[in-house]
Amino acid sequence: MTCSKIFSGDLTELTDEILQYLRNDISTLYSCILVNRLLCRLAIPLLWEDTFSIKNFKNYHFIEIYLQYLDKEKLQDYGINKNLFPLNTLFNYLSFIKHLNTQNIISTIKLWVGNLLTREIGNQSNQFTLQLHPEYDLLKFIYESLFKIFIEREINLNTFDIFIFSNDDCDYFNIAFKLILKNQSFIHNIKILNIKIYPTRINITTIIPYLKSINTISSLSYELHGRQYFSKNHFSSSRNLNHLITSFKNSNILNTLKIITFRNIYFSSMIAFDEIFEQLNVLESIHIINCYSLNSFIQQILNITKPFKLKTLFMDNELLDIDLLQLLLQKSSNYLENVSFGQLLINESKQESLELITKYCMKIKVFELFGFDDQNIYLLFNFIENIGQNLNHLAIHQISNSSNNFEISLIVLQNLGQILPFKLEYLDLNLIIENASDFKIFLKNSQNTFINRLCIKIIIIRESGNDILHYIKDYIMRKKRVKYLGFKVNNNDLFVLKDEVKEFELYNIKVKIYSSLSTEFIYILKKDVLVTNVFIIKS
Numbered sequence: 001m002t003c004s005k006i007f008s009g010d011l012t013e014l015t016d017e018i019l020q021y022l023r024n025d026i027s028t029l030y031s032c033i034l035v036n037r038l039l040c041r042l043a044i045p046l047l048w049e050d051t052f053s054i055k056n057f058k059n060y061h062f063i064e065i066y067l068q069y070l071d072k073e074k075l076q077d078y079g080i081n082k083n084l085f086p087l088n089t090l091f092n093y094l095s096f097i098k099h100l101n102t103q104n105i106i107s108t109i110k111l112w113v114g115n116l117l118t119r120e121i122g123n124q125s126n127q128f129t130l131q132l133h134p135e136y137d138l139l140k141f142i143y144e145s146l147f148k149i150f151i152e153r154e155i156n157l158n159t160f161d162i163f164i165f166s167n168d169d170c171d172y173f174n175i176a177f178k179l180i181l182k183n184q185s186f187i188h189n190i191k192i193l194n195i196k197i198y199p200t201r202i203n204i205t206t207i208i209p210y211l212k213s214i215n216t217i218s219s220l221s222y223e224l225h226g227r228q229y230f231s232k233n234h235f236s237s238s239r240n241l242n243h244l245i246t247s248f249k250n251s252n253i254l255n256t257l258k259i260i261t262f263r264n265i266y267f268s269s270m271i272a273f274d275e276i277f278e279q280l281n282v283l284e285s286i287h288i289i290n291c292y293s294l295n296s297f298i299q300q301i302l303n304i305t306k307p308f309k310l311k312t313l314f315m316d317n318e319l320l321d322i323d324l325l326q327l328l329l330q331k332s333s334n335y336l337e338n339v340s341f342g343q344l345l346i347n348e349s350k351q352e353s354l355e356l357i358t359k360y361c362m363k364i365k366v367f368e369l370f371g372f373d374d375q376n377i378y379l380l381f382n383f384i385e386n387i388g389q390n391l392n393h394l395a396i397h398q399i400s401n402s403s404n405n406f407e408i409s410l411i412v413l414q415n416l417g418q419i420l421p422f423k424l425e426y427l428d429l430n431l432i433i434e435n436a437s438d439f440k441i442f443l444k445n446s447q448n449t450f451i452n453r454l455c456i457k458i459i460i461i462r463e464s465g466n467d468i469l470h471y472i473k474d475y476i477m478r479k480k481r482v483k484y485l486g487f488k489v490n491n492n493d494l495f496v497l498k499d500e501v502k503e504f505e506l507y508n509i510k511v512k513i514y515s516s517l518s519t520e521f522i523y524i525l526k527k528d529v530l531v532t533n534v535f536i537i538k539s
Contacts, residue, residue, distance in 0.1 A: 016042050026054055048096035050159075052104035060112040065093050067142070069149050078138050080116065097155045103163035106172055109142050140175060147176050151183045159192040254279045261287035261312070267297035274300045277308075285335065287312035290342065298324045302331070309335040314368075315353070316342025322352050326360075333360040340368035343399045347373040354379040358386055365392040371399035374408050381415050389421045397430040405432045406461070413438050417445025428455040428518055436460060436467035443475035455486040455518045469494070477507050484510050486517030 019032065019042050032043040047054075051062050067075070068085040150157075164173055180186055257280055277283075286309055288294070298320075301308050310332035329336070339357060341350045350369070354376055357364070364387050369380055384391060396416070398409055409431040420427075433439060439458065454476070458468060468489055476482055485504065487494040494500060494511055501511045512520070 012038065012042075015039065019043055019046060044091055044093075045096040048091075048093050050099035050101075051097075052108050053099065053101055060108050060115065062093070063108065063112045063142070063146070065089055066146060066149055069153070070145055078141060094149070094153045094155055097150065098157065099159040099161075100150070100157060101161035101163065102173060102176065103161070103165070103169070105143065105146065106139075106169070109139055109146075113138055113142065140172070143172055144175050144179070147179050151179060151186045154185070157186065157190055159194070160187065160190050161194040162196070163194075164197040255281050258282055258284040259287070260285075261289065262291050263287075263289035264291065266292045268293035270297065273297070274303050277304050278306060280306075283309060285309050285311035287338075289314040290316045292318060294318065295321050295324055298328050302327055307335075308332050311335055312338040312366075314338070314340040314342070316340070316370075319346070319349050320353070322349075322356075325353060326356050329356050329360040334363070336361045337363055338366040339364055340366075340395075341370065343370040343397070347371065347376055351376040351379060354383060358383045362387065363390060365390055367391065367393070368395040368397075370395070370397045372396070372408065374404065374411065377408060377411055381419060384416075385419050389423075391421050392424060393426045394420075394424060395426075395428040395430075397428070398432050406434045409433050410438050413442040414445075417442045417447075417449070420446055420449040422449060424449060424451045426453045426455070427451045428457075430457040432459045432461075434461050436471065439468050440471045440475075443471050447475060447479070447481070449481070451482045453484045453486075453517060453520075454482040455514055456488070457514055458489045460490060469500070473503075477504055477509060480507050480509070482509055484512055484517055486512050486514035488514035 015038065019029070019039075026047070029043045029047050032039040033047075034040075048062075064085050068089075072085070162173060164170055254276075260283065288310065289312060291297070294315075302324075308328075308331050310328070313328075313336060336357075339361070341353065350372070358379065364383075367383070367387075369376075372380065380396070384394070396412060398405060398412075410433065412429075412431060413433070429442075456472075460468065469487070472485075472487065476485070485494070493514055495513045504511050
């Protein structure tokens with residue numbers, strides 16, 4: 001397909017496809033602007049579709065381009081110099097907006113307003129005294145003004161994130177909510193709606209009328225933050241979830257939902273899911289991530305006559321009844337791809353669960369084991385061999401501080417490398433060892449595996465980390481076996497050693513902070529709805 005486009009002369013379409021692939025690489029997109037008109041024309045819309053989310057401390061001046069449509073006299077009433085705003089722009093930047101996040105909008109406004117205290121225009125430094133309106137402060141004025149501009153200019157919004165973490169956030173949301181309800185065409189074409197709130201801040205019943213006003217919604221995320229509050233609020237959280245689910249009865253959403261994800265949900269008070277599930281006509285997958293009272297939920301699942309397409313099962317918070325788990329895996333074995341055993345699960349439970357997953361599930365792509373002993377680690381080796389080349393993501397973390405930590409980690413290093421698939425997208429090893437030579441065993445045994453993202457965190461007792469770094473250079477760097485590397489030994493991160501980082505770059509290996517690289521992969525998975533928090537419905 002690519003070759004045919006080249007030979008047909010359709011370079012514009014091909015270039016656009018390449019830039020779409022780079023849409024999250026902001027620095028590269030900025031560079032494209034300077035190359036030629038074609039790249040500039042294709043890159044600008046990507047840079048401006050979600051400007052409030054670009055993580056750059058000084059990324060707030062674009063607000064001035066949006067605010068140029070306001071009455072300049074009104075701005076001057078708040079002490080804002082009208083000369084701040086451009087008279088003409090090269091593009092209609094508002095037309096490029098596809099994604100808005102209420103929390104990011106608030107944060108960006110605060111940065112911009114703070115910068116107004118001392119602002120340099122051209123070569124002249126000017127002082128601005130912000131005169132707050134007696135009835136309405138400047139931050140809320142700018143926030144309201146932006147939404148008015150977005151509505152009046154009829155931006156074609158695809159994704160809308162509502163984040164409510166404080167009482168102030170509630171006030172801001174009410175400002176936007178009132179405007180939106182009066183101008184519902186603003187949200188008419190939204191495909192993805194993300195709602196993230198603290199349990200004590202808002203009741204989901206206030207959101208449901210808003211949801212019903214969106215006729216084209218294809219993705220809904222409902223997230224409750226603040227796990228410290230769950231113990232006293234989980235019944236309220238479950239009722240909120242019930243309200244959300246029952247609101248879909250006899251609605252067109254049942255004909256569009258393709259993905260459902262639960263995370264940190266208390267299922268104890270949840271009812272009628274099986275009834276709703278039977279009405280879902282195009283469902284492709286279900287994800288269960290670190291939920292509570294899962295046994296009662298599974299009992300509902302077993303009553304469902306349709307196939308239960310469970311794609312993700314992450315268990316961290318409580319033990320599952322092993323008989324119920326077996327029934328669940330029997331029902332979902334053809335669909336399960338992503339499994340994680342968290343550190344709060346006891347090793348005996350992990351052992352029984354590993355035996356069942358090895359027996360029933362042959363399509364696993366993502367597997368994480370946080371904490372293991374000398375029994376279940378051998379079951380993991382057997383599982384990896386059975387899965388073969390399907391495995392794409394593997395994380396093994398030594399958690400406990402038992403006296404035989406060294407022996408167990410050595411077992412991993414002696415047996416893991418030779419059974420890995422030929423290619424892994426991600427491998428994360430967190431181990432405690434005695435000698436650097438122990439790690440050399442793994443590096444030698446895994447030479448046939450290319451790893452796109454390799455994360456290594458080692459605690460070594462008897463030696464420094466220099467020998468391990470030497471081995472990594474010999475077996476990883478010089479053989480170009482990874483693309484991204486995060487390496488930390490005895491709390492010393494390779495990323496801070498700038499000369500070493502430059503040496504790895506000579507072999508086209510990008511060194512990143514260990515913690516950043518490990519969480520970066522979580523961000524990537526989030527796009528596939530694996531770790532978006534709490535409750536998601538997507539099509």
